[in-house]
Amino acid sequence: MEYAFSNIEKKWKQYWRENHTYSVNNISDKPKYYVLDMFPYPSGAGLHVGHPLGYIASDIFARYKRQKGFNVLHPMGFDAFGLPAEQYALETGQHPVVTTEKNIARYREQLDNIGFCYDWDREVRTSDPGYYKWTQWIFLQLFHSWYDRKLNKARPIEELVILFEKEGNNNAPCPEDDQLCFDSKQWKEMGEQARRETLMKYRLAYQGYAEVWWCEALGTVLANDEVVNGVSERGGHPVIRKQMRQWFLRITEYAERLLQSLDKLDWSEAMKEMQRNWIGKSIGAEVKFPLAKDPDEHIKVFTTRPDTIFGVDFMVLAPEHELVNSITTSEQQEEVNRYKQYVQSRSERERMSEVKQVTGAFTGAYVIHPFTRKQIPVWISEYVLAGYGTGAIMAVPSGDDRDHAFAQHFNIPITNIFGNNYNGTAAYTEKQGTLENSGFLNNIKLSDAIDVAIRAIVDAGLGHAKVNYKMRDAGFSRQRYWGEPFPIVYINGIPYATDEAETENHIGEQELPVELPLVEHYKPGPEGEGPLANVEEWVNLSAQSNVTVTRETNTMPGYAGSSWYFLRYMDPFNNEEFASKEATNYWKEVDLYVGGTEHAVGHLLYSRLWTKALHDLGYISFDEPFKKLLNQGMIQGNSRFVYRIQDTNTFVSKGLKDQYLTHELHVDVNIVNGLELDTEAFKALRPEYNNAEFILDGGKYICGDGVEKMSKSKYNVVNPDDVVAQFGADTFRMYEMFLGPIDVSKPWEQKGIEGVHRFIKKLWRLYFDEQKGWIVMEEAPTEAELRIIHKTIKKVGDDIERFSFNTAVSQFMICVNELSSLNCHKRTILEALAVIIAPFAPHLAEELWQTGFGHTSSVLDAPFPAYKEQYTIDNSKKYPVAVNGKTRVEMEFPLDIDQKELEKAVLADATIQKWLEGKEPKKIIYVKGKMINLVV
RNA sequence: GCCCAGAUGGCGGAAUUGGUAGACGCGCUAGACUCAAAAUCUGGUUUUCGCAAGGGAGUGCAGGUUCGAUUCCUGUUCUGGGCACCA
Structure with missing residues (x-):
């Protein structure tokens, strides 16, 4: 009987489907285990061989865990909203609903072809109204919440209102404006609009302003992706940065918690480091520098080096800084305007990367140094970003590289505060030595000076110690069509959630979801608004004569639906809640999450935020979504060229x-x-x-x-x-794993797959003979056969646990090679082999298990066998014997040999004697089970 | 520019905790079976010197620690990923 993979695989795919082998129940007496893949965006190009790499790894792990006695949740779905579908719609006129549906069907077919054990009954699609209903609902929970810094958690906004009525905002500082201060009386005197504006400054989902790429020629906002070399990718039109009203998530309030709880996650250090750098915590001080012209006005800077305050030679504001217009002198106005125009065309990336060319403009204004009373010029430059810190820095050229380059370029005199440590040609950025030229900080060690400086700054009323986070609030709106609509309406211009009383009064009760209307075309709306702004009958809601009620026309960004999808899989049909408490309490967080490093900061950080917020508000019992993270590498293309x-x-x-x-x-x-x-x-x-x-x-x-x-x-x-058509899904699965470590990127090389296919055929021949058919027999296995299978059980199990799938495949090959040369066709051995290979080659294993061995249930439910230690441990070892670290000979000794005896035998060896050249070894190093080394 | 990761034969890779570098597979090569081919099986295959026995070199590059380094440290080069509206 030949290995007819296509018949075998077809047969078992059908069996699994008919027997609901992969259905998972939320009620079980087994321990739970949740294995999740990052769900794909269903692009028009379909899956290529690179996509399934992580899916195969997680599939193997999920099957293995099931064999180990866990109730395993292993679902799949589609991240179906996104820019490419909309772009495609713009070009071809086909509705994203249609193309997305088509792409998903193709993906599903391709995924099924590989034989994954997904419970497809739990599939989610982010673009499905039944799903985004709950994305909108969670958005509303964030809208209706604020972050209590005292309790360190999110709380309902009604509780903030109660607090305001009682005592104003004394105990609830405003995250957006630390100057904002009002008491109970002032709160009560505020009108509706003022109150709502105040609350907006507290909400976790709020409205603000942000810069976007604006393309006048296309009349639309562009993604970073769509801007190439400073012009639009489509058409090559000029683009500028433009301020627009946007929704945000107040992730900055969670910065510290997102940072702290990284420690308890089982993620790679690299991944955690990337998140730490993104959050970018830095400790320093906020200092005010009064303006020379108007000492009541200040420029506020954040600095991590308050110890260098006497080295300040100039100030730099971000060109967008709110004070720039008011402080610029009339003589400098033209130059400043010209510079601001230049900066408008620059991306943030370019602004940060620029090192070769120093640019900037002098505003003509000065500030007074708070300690020396000297006049200090105020410049603007692109290297200071409006969104970071206060959008202004105190420049210390003798202690900072970029400040130094700036001072040299514009011929600004440099004050040396580091004595001999500063050589006049490059900034001194280390923290050795003492300060000079620094007033009360003179002769103080740099390492101690920060604390002294902060104390002086506080005492003088100039500022305070401050922790700053580089992370900014997350932009949460897009001027696009193909995304979740916001459950927000504007009543006379004031934004309200659709579930608020005011909304009900004006337009009747608003049930979620707010459905995305079908449209004829996808062109942008007026003034850079999204395409939804063109759908008048959807935007304008029935209104009484004195009130206008309109819908929000932005949509949510791609990461909205993906920030919580892992929760929906737990209870995908629930129409009352995003997921029931019973379901989330049973499945809890994802035990193993598999995906690429390209999501290091975006998706993974936002999911963590949503999880923490839902936890704070009492909806779920855990506050981290992904306990363990496994990053898979990319499979690159191996291109071919002709000449x-x-x-x-x-x-x-x-x-x-x-x-x-x-x-x-x-x-x-x-x-x-x-x-x-x-x-x-x-x-x-x-x-x-x-x-x-x-x-x-x-x-x-x-x-x-x-x-x-x-x-x-x-x-x-x-x-x-x-590939599957040519070699079968089992070969494809094993080959992808055999390519190398799961986390390393590598090019696809079709050639090697034949080796894996040969291996599977060789394994098949242990069970089936071409003429005789099934040849497995009942016969007691030999010691050698037991050794090889038990070593394999141990190695494969260990390798799966540490996600080293390529070495597991190697071990299978070694095992089959040895069993073949031993001519072993014995049931005890081969039955175990069929079980342990099932996670890798499920179709083949099922055929052996059921058709061959005659079992009547799936091999998935056969327990993964335990190995016997007596067969995995050798009792002697062939030691490499080295002289001065160079291996000269191999000698075999029992593992429990006495060291004296071993040394005697080694020294008596002819080869060793030759290399010792008659000298006495100074030292004999003997590491049991490893090696022997003689030092001469 | 900044952050993170990687680099081992002709190729993919192995060496799990500092202990025989190159397991396993591809490719190449010699042979067996065959009229022939496919399939299968057996041997060889880091490089260099040597008829051989045997020796030298060798894990991107330059150093260092150690009896011993692919593994740890310092510097450096190249490649890949991310950098806030691709997902």
């Missing part, structure tokens, strides 16, 4: 191309075998190639190759469906 001789239709093989003037062209990897081009297939590829001619090298056309991103445009996309 066309200039102005001809002749293609020359790679080795001979230097003899001609050639153009390098991508060629579809699917018509290249290894590096050899299928010239007939190439001719058939495109009409213009029909009469192509080839200059061969040794009878073959050899292509060039290179590693690039896998993408359609590079003709290097390999569809898993094609």
Whole structure:
């Protein structure tokens, strides 16, 4: 009987579907385990072989855990809102609902083809109104909440109102404006609009202003992605930064908690480090510098180096800083305007990256140094960002590289406060030595000076110690169509949630979801508003004569739906809650989350925020979403090139191309075998190639190759469906795992898959003979056979636990090689092998388990066997014996040998005696079970 | 520019805690079986010197710690990911 993988795989896929093998119940006496993949965005290109890498790893782990006796939740869904579908709609007129549906169907088919054990009954789609109803609902919970800094948690906004009525905002400082101060009386005297504006400054989901890329020619806001080299990707039109009204999530209130609780997560240090850097906690001081012209006005700076305050030679404001207009002198106005215009065209990335070219403009204004009373010039420059700290810095050229470059470029005199440590040509940025030229800080060690400086600043009433976070509030609106609409309406211009009393009074009760209206076209609305602004009958709600009621026309960003989807899988049909308490209390957080590092800060940080907020408000019992994180690497494309001789239709093989003037062209990897081009297939590829001619090298056309991103445009996309058709899903799964460590990126190399396929066929032959069929027999296994299977059980189990799937596959190969050479066809051995290979090659294992061994339930429910230690431990060891660290000979000794005895035997060895050259070894190093080294 | 990661034969990679570098697979190569091919099986395969026995070198590059370093430390180069509206 031959290994007919396509019949076998078809059969068992059907069996699993019919028997609901992958259905998971929320009620079980087994311990729970939650394995989750980052769900995909269903793009029009379909899955390529790179996508399933992480899915295969998590699938193996989920199956293994189930065999280990856990109730395993392993769901899948689709992150279905997003820019590409909308862009496609703009170009082709096809509605995103239609294209998304089509893409999902394709993805689903491709995923099924690989044999994943997803419980598809729990599938979620973020663009499904039944799903985004709850995305909107959670948004409303954030809108209706504020962050209590005393209790360190989110609380309902009604409790803040009660507090305001009682005592004003004394005990609830405003996160947006620390100057804001009112008492109970003032609160009560505020009108409706003022009250709501005040509350907006506290809400966790709030309205503010932010800069976006604005393209006048296209009349729309662009994503960073859509801006290439300072112009729009479509059409190459100029773009500028423009302030627009936006929604935000007040993630900054959670900065400290997001930072602290990283410690309890089982994520890679690198990943945690990236989040720490993103949060960017820094400790320093906020200091006020009074303006020379108007001492009542101040420029407020944040600095991590208050100890260098006597080295301040100038101030730098972000060009967008609110004071720039008012302080700029008339003589400098023109230059400042010109500079601001330049900065408008610069992305934040460019502004931060720029080191070669120093730019800036002098405002003509001065501040007074609070200690020396000297006049200090105020500049603006792009290297100071409006969103970071206070948007203004005190520049200390002798102690900061960028300040130093700036001072040199604009010929600003530099004050040296570091004595000999500063050499006049480069800033001194270390913290050794003592301060000089620094008034009361003179002769104080730099390491102590920060505290002394802060105390002096506080005593003089100039400022205070401050912790600053680089992280900014998360922009939460997009001027787009294909996203979740906001459950927000404007009543006479004031934003209200759709579940508030005022809204009900004016437009009747508003049930969630606020559905995305179907539209005819996707062009932007007026003034950079989203396409929804064009849908008048949707935007304008029935209003009484004296009131206007309109809907919010922004939509939510891509990460809205993905910030909480892992909760919905627990209880996907619930129409009363986002998920029941019973469900979330049972499944709790995700035990293993698998995905790429490209989500290091975006998605992973926002999910953590939503989880913490839902926890604070009492909806879930845990405050971190993902306990363990496994990052998978990317599979890159392995491109192939052909070389066309200039102005001809002749293609020359790679080795001979230097003899001609050639153009390098991508060629579809699917018509290249290894590096050899299928010239007939190439001719058939495109009409213009029909009469192509080839200059061969040794009878073959050899292509060039290179590693690039896998993408359609590079003709290097390999569809898993094609691989599965040729080799079967089991081979495909094992091969992807065999490629290398799961977290490392590597290029796809089709050649190697045959080795894995050969291995599976070899394994098959342990069970089936081509003529005789099933050849497994009842016979007691030998010691050697037991040793190999028990070592394999141990190694494979250990390797799965540490996500080292490539070495597990190697061990299977070693095991099958050995069993083959031992001619072993014994049931005890082979039954265990079928069970432990089931997570990797589920179809094959099921065939062996049920058809072969005659079991009547799935191999998924066969317990993963336990290994016996007596068969995994050797009792002797072939030691490498080294002289001065160089291995000279191998000698075998029992593991429990006495050291004296061993030394005697080693010294008596002829080879060793030769290398000792008659000298006495100074030292004999013997590490039990490892090695022996003689030091001469 | 800043942050994070990686670099080992012709190729993918192994070496789990500082202890025999190159497991396993691909490719290449020699052979067996075959009329032939496919499939399968057996041997060889880091490099260099040598007929061989045996020796030298070797884990991106330059140093360091150690009896011993792919592994730890310092510096450096290159490649990949992220940098707030791609998802």
